[in-house]
Amino acid sequence: MPPFLNKVFCGQGYLYFFILGGRLRVGFSHRPGLDRGFWEARGAISFGLLSPQVNLGVAQFLLDKVSSRGPGQLSPYGLKCKLEEWGRHFGLSFSFKPAAPALPSPLEEELKFVRNVLSGRLLFLEEVDRALRENGLRVKSGLPDILQYLYLQGECELWPAVGFDRQGLPFCRRCGGREKLVRTGCGACNSRFCYVCEGCLELGEARSCRALYARAGARKNFRRNVTPRLSFPLHPAQREAYERAAEFVAKGQKPRCLVWAVCGAGKTEVAYGAIAAALAQGREILYTSPRREVVKEIYPRLKEAFPGVEIAVLHGETSLKFPPAELTVATVHQVLRFYQRFDLVVLDEVDAFPLTGDPRLYFALERCRRPCGQVLYLTATPTPELRAGVRRGTLPVIYLPARYHGYPLPEPELIVIRNLGVKVGGRLPLPLQRFLELSLVADRAQVMVFVPTVELVQDTVDWLRGFFGDEDRVRGCYAASAQREEVLASFRRGDFPVLVTTTVMERGVTLRRLNVLVLFADHRYVFDENTLIQLAGRAGRALEYPRARVLFVAGKISPEMAEALETIRRFNRMAWEKGFLKAYK
Amino acid sequence: MGRCSFCGRWSYRGILCPRCTSALEAWKREFPICSLCGRLMGRGVSQQLCPQCQEEKPPFRLARAVGPYRGMLKDVILDFKYKGRRSLSQPLGYLLAQVVAAEPLFGKPQVIIPVPLARQRLKERAFNQAELLAREVGRLLGLKVAEGVLLKERDTVPQAGLGRKERWINLKDTFALKRASIIEGQDVLLVDDVLTTGATVTACTIVLLQAGARSVSVATLATGIL
Numbered sequence: 001m002p003p004f005l006n007k008v009f010c011g012q013g014y015l016y017f018f019i020l021g022g023r024l025r026v027g028f029s030h031r032p033g034l035d036r037g038f039w040e041a042r043g044a045i046s047f048g049l050l051s052p053q054v055n056l057g058v059a060q061f062l063l064d065k066v067s068s069r070g071p072g073q074l075s076p077y078g079l080k081c082k083l084e085e086w087g088r089h090f091g092l093s094f095s096f097k098p099a100a101p102a103l104p105s106p107l108e109e110e111l112k113f114v115r116n117v118l119s120g121r122l123l124f125l126e127e128v129d130r131a132l133r134e135n136g137l138r139v140k141s142g143l144p145d146i147l148q149y150l151y152l153q154g155e156c157e158l159w160p161a162v163g164f165d166r167q168g169l170p171f172c173r174r175c176g177g178r179e180k181l182v183r184t185g186c187g188a189c190n191s192r193f194c195y196v197c198e199g200c201l202e203l204g205e206a207r208s209c210r211a212l213y214a215r216a217g218a219r220k221n222f223r224r225n226v227t228p229r230l231s232f233p234l235h236p237a238q239r240e241a242y243e244r245a246a247e248f249v250a251k252g253q254k255p256r257c258l259v260w261a262v263c264g265a266g267k268t269e270v271a272y273g274a275i276a277a278a279l280a281q282g283r284e285i286l287y288t289s290p291r292r293e294v295v296k297e298i299y300p301r302l303k304e305a306f307p308g309v310e311i312a313v314l315h316g317e318t319s320l321k322f323p324p325a326e327l328t329v330a331t332v333h334q335v336l337r338f339y340q341r342f343d344l345v346v347l348d349e350v351d352a353f354p355l356t357g358d359p360r361l362y363f364a365l366e367r368c369r370r371p372c373g374q375v376l377y378l379t380a381t382p383t384p385e386l387r388a389g390v391r392r393g394t395l396p397v398i399y400l401p402a403r404y405h406g407y408p409l410p411e412p413e414l415i416v417i418r419n420l421g422v423k424v425g426g427r428l429p430l431p432l433q434r435f436l437e438l439s440l441v442a443d444r445a446q447v448m449v450f451v452p453t454v455e456l457v458q459d460t461v462d463w464l465r466g467f468f469g470d471e472d473r474v475r476g477c478y479a480a481s482a483q484r485e486e487v488l489a490s491f492r493r494g495d496f497p498v499l500v501t502t503t504v505m506e507r508g509v510t511l512r513r514l515n516v517l518v519l520f521a522d523h524r525y526v527f528d529e530n531t532l533i534q535l536a537g538r539a540g541r542a543l544e545y546p547r548a549r550v551l552f553v554a555g556k557i558s559p560e561m562a563e564a565l566e567t568i569r570r571f572n573r574m575a576w577e578k579g580f581l582k583a584y585k
Numbered sequence: 586m587g588r589c590s591f592c593g594r595w596s597y598r599g600i601l602c603p604r605c606t607s608a609l610e611a612w613k614r615e616f617p618i619c620s621l622c623g624r625l626m627g628r629g630v631s632q633q634l635c636p637q638c639q640e641e642k643p644p645f646r647l648a649r650a651v652g653p654y655r656g657m658l659k660d661v662i663l664d665f666k667y668k669g670r671r672s673l674s675q676p677l678g679y680l681l682a683q684v685v686a687a688e689p690l691f692g693k694p695q696v697i698i699p700v701p702l703a704r705q706r707l708k709e710r711a712f713n714q715a716e717l718l719a720r721e722v723g724r725l726l727g728l729k730v731a732e733g734v735l736l737k738e739r740d741t742v743p744q745a746g747l748g749r750k751e752r753w754i755n756l757k758d759t760f761a762l763k764r765a766s767i768i769e770g771q772d773v774l775l776v777d778d779v780l781t782t783g784a785t786v787t788a789c790t791i792v793l794l795q796a797g798a799r800s801v802s803v804a805t806l807a808t809g810i811l
Contacts, residue, residue: 182671184717187707194711198670205669207711 011056011160011211012189015063015083016099017076018044024074026066028059034145037102038152048076050083051097055189057160057208058090061168068166089168090193106141106149113137114146117322118156120217120284120341122174122367124204127337128213131322147213156215157339161206162195172197174206174336176363199360203336217341217370222326223282228272228305237402237580238266244398246273249344249374250281254396256375258389261400262409262571263380263537264510268298270400271346272305274376275327279309283343286368287329290352290361291507292316298348299329332361338368345369350377350386351530352507380537381530401571402580407546408572410539412518412532412565414552420519422451422459428467435517435551436467440497445513445545449500450535452523454478460500460519468498476500503527506534513545514538521561522554532564590676591661600676605657609680612653616810622783623648623803625810635811643783645775645790645801649688650808651680654779658807662778666714674714677806678721685726685774685804694774694802696767697723697730700789701760703740718806719776728774731767735760735789752784760792769797780805 013030018039025044029035036047054062065086066079074082080094087094117131129143139146151158159173162181171178177199186194189209197206206212234242241259248257261267271287278285287302289295292315299313312325314334321337328342345365369375377386389395403409417429428436439447451460461476468474475496477487491499492511499505503526516539521527527535532552539548552561575581588595589602596602601609616625619635622643626635652658665673685691699719707713716732723730741755762768773793775786780803790801 180672184671184674184712186711187702187713188709188711196669196671196711198672201668201670205711209711 011209012053013056013059014053014097015050015059015094016048017050017079018047020044024076024079026063026079028054028056028063029148030144031100031103031142031148033100033103034105034148035152036099037104038149040102046076047099049097049099050080050094052092052094054087054090054092055160055186055191055194055209056211057163057170057195058087058092058191058193060160061164062086064164064166090191103145106139106146110139110141110146111150113139114143114150115155115215118147118150118213118215120215120338121322122212122214122337122339124161124210124212127204127321134320134322135324144211147211150215151213156213159212159214160208161210161212162197162208170195170208172199172206172360173212174203175200175360177360200336203333214339216339217284219282220284220326221282224279224309226276226279226306226309228269228276229307230269230272230305232404234269235266235402235404235406235580237400237575237578238269238404241267241270241398241400242273244273245270245376246277248376248396248398249274249277249283252281252372252374254374255372256377256389256395258377258379258382258386258395258397259400260382260390260397261378261380262403262568262575263534264403264541265380265400266404267378267380267400268301268348270398271348271376271378274344274346275302275306278344279306279326281343284341285327285344285346286335286338286342287327287346287348288332288335288365289348290332291349292331294348294352295329295331302327302329332364335361335368336364338364340367340370342369343373345373345375346378347375348378349507350379351381351383381533383530399571399574401578402575403541403546405543405546406580406582407540408575408581409568410536410546410548410550411568411572412516412536412550412552412561414521414554414557414561414565416556417553418555420553420555422456422463422519425459425463425466428463431551432517432553433467435515435549436464436498439515439549443513443515443545443549445515445548446491446494446511447498447515447517448505448538449498450505450516450518451500451502452520452526454480454502456520457500457502464498464500472496474498474500477505478502479504503531503535506531506538510541511538512542513548514541515549516551518550518552520554521552522556522558524558524560527558527560529560529563529567532560533567536564536568590673591657600679608657609652616653618649619811621647622780622808623650623805624780624783624808625653627811637783637811643787643790644794645786645803647688647690648780648783648786648803648805648808649684649691650780650805651677651684652807653810654781654807655810662806666778669710669712671712671717674717674721678718679725681718681776681804681806682722682725685722691774691802691804692772692800694728695771697728697774697776698735698768698789698793699730699732700775700777700785701735701737703737705740715777718778722774722776722804731764734762734764734767735792736763749782749784752782756784756788760789762792762796765796768793770799773798773801775801775803777803777805779807779809781809 014032016032017026150156163173170181180199181195183195194208295315310325311327312323314330390397415431439445457476457478464474477484536550539550540546590600591605594602620633621638664670697719699715702713719730738761786803793801
């Protein structure tokens with residue numbers, strides 16, 4: 001079996017009409033007999049079909065048109081004429097067709113199974129099937145029939161994966177994307193008007209002829225008072241933020257809140273306060289991050305902190321995609337499969353790739369929470385939008401200005417060197433020589449050297465090797481390098497003292513004794529303020545060596561460099577004023 | 586200026602960035618090609634025909650491909666075919682049209698025929714990759730594309746993973762023609778995504794020649810290495 005090939009249900013069917021309460025109504029079904037049975041049990045008469053078959057996307061567009069004009073006053077012939085007028089764009093011409101006999105409804109028990117697995121989800125038919133199997137449930141009736149019946153009963157939503165808006169423009173109902181839609185002749189529904197969204201292909205193909213089923217999450221009453229088990233006592237700064245986060249959830253008045261913490265402050269522990277408060281109110285929680293590594297790392301920590309709470313983890317590598325849980329830990333991509341389920345969404349590293357600049361992920365985050373749900377953002381470097389919210393006073397903020405060890409953040413030293421000479425292999429400038437000597441000899445620390453581009457990594461490695469006169473002391477790695485993991489593991493073990501890398505290592509690296517050197521720090525496209533703060537934040541994280549050195553080297557001092565320094569100083573000042581800091585020994 | 590269709594990097598000209606273009610063309614320096622089936626022979630081979638073509642000449646006139654089925658081209662084809670990234674049909678069709686236009690031995694084909702998919706497979710995949718490529722090549726070269734003429738009448742086990750003999754058995758009596766008059770006396774260009782052993786295109790060619798096509802030449806995105 002070739003990879004990625006899976007059988008999919010094609011949402012194709014007939015438009016139908018009937019008269020109920022003296023008014024004409026219209027609908028769409030892949031099995032009109034089922035709908036006929038449902039409506040006739042409610043007193044409908046004159047059930048008729050319109051041929052030919054159309055795909056779900058086109059049917060939804062036509063039904064929206066009909067319902068916006070009010071079909072009640074039309075006769076069946078008038079309806080046919082109107083549909084032909086609106087469907088001309090799609091090359092449709094309708095004719096009446098005898099209706100199929102009424103079919104009985106599916107079994108109530110099977111409806112219940114599907115209702116349960118679909119609760120709080122947004123799934124394709126194949127995913128509903130998988131969710132049933134994962135939970136050990138089986139249905140004898142056809143799954144499309146069961147879902148159609150739930151839709152008729154108003155218990156779930158049914159959308160084409162790529163639908164049309166009121167202007168007739170296509171958009172992806174799963175990711176909200178409008179740009180990466182491709183129209184080709186579809187072999188499944190034989191329509192020329194079947195759009196495919198290439199923006200969310202990795203989660204399965206979203207097409208106009210594929211149905212998406214969505215059902216808002218049912219409220220569960222599992223209130224429980226949980227005190228998180230922490231492996232260390234909270235620092236006063238953490239304690240204050242922890243209590244304020246818990247208060248934000250307990251009061252439940254504001255929809256959003258930002259925890260603005262310095263790098264290495266222990267912001268995850270702050271989120272524990274909010275999670276415990278949400279569990280006490282019987283709410284469902286999502287802990288999500290754009291980065292898979294964060295999800296993998298946080299899951300065991302949450303399990304340890306909240307024993308007895310049902311926790312599920314979802315990312316690209318997990319085999320179970322539909323486990324039951326009170327607390328779900330997932331990457332942001334997995335959130336695309338949730339629908340109005342969570343009361344509290346904790347969004348860790350909100351500014352990390354790929355969430356930044358990807359509106360579909362924000363779309364998914366908005367959709368996965370209940371209408372009155374809350375969002376807690378955790379970050380050291382908020383996006384400009386979040387900062388603007390804080391400035392305007394529309395977004396409440398909880399500051400965590402001190403690290404857990406209570407020492408100030410290392411402030412970067414800004415140095416101007418006009419021509420670094422990395423490319424030509426020139427002599428290492430004296431400030432850099434001094435920095436490397438002090439780091440390696442006096443501080444006995446390792447050094448991470450950040451450069452803005454992949455091409456500069458090897459040039460810088462050669463340049464520094466020339467200074468040391470030793471090949472083994474300097475190594476380089478970047479996102480696509482084959483030996484990335486091996487080099488990083490070796491650096492972590494302390495096998496060599498100097499690592500040259502790109503911003504790919506700006507997060508998730510914690511070493512006991514580490515100094516940071518940023519070359520070409522005035523590179524405006526790569527080194528913005530947030531990136532520079534994150535890079536500086538790699539240093540001085542451990543209690544053993546809090547007074548690390550950070551050096552930004554550039555041809556000129558860019559506004560971003562100055563702002564990064566100012567933000568770090570502001571946090572140190574804030575922490576000092578609040579009495580969270582202690583002096584260096 | 587636009588984005589490279591393969592890697593997404595910004596590129597100043599063309600549909601591919603210079604890096605992807607050079608990666609695509611690297612094979613030309615490495616491998617000699619069989620002048621009949623277009624498959625790549627091992628390094629240092631000086632003969633014109635591959636052992637398979639020396640043993641028995643294929644029924645098609647010639648076959649050519651954009652490159653070998655490996656590396657970047659393989660990844661892109663997998664993305665296109667199995668992940669369903671249909672937008673790749675444009676740059677890939679462009680590359681294929683370039684191959685046809687650059688090879689004088691193709692002559693002037695009058696009609697393009699895509700290798701068909703079985704009905705069930707088409708329902709599952711929702712598109713026929715060869716058909717999308719054929720449409721693009723037809724648009725760029727101004728040739729007529731005859732869709733729905735060559736049909737695959739029964740579903741077969743996917744060819745990927747089968748040996749040469751098994752592929753032949755798998756494809757026996759699979760293809761049929763509808764509206765044969767379209768290809769009668771015409772030079773046909775058969776388009777497919779990958780040519781590995783040549784079993785599929787050979788089976789298609791036999792059907793087309795039996796129905797009266799004057800000649801059949803084959804253009805594929807990727808070809809096998811012997």
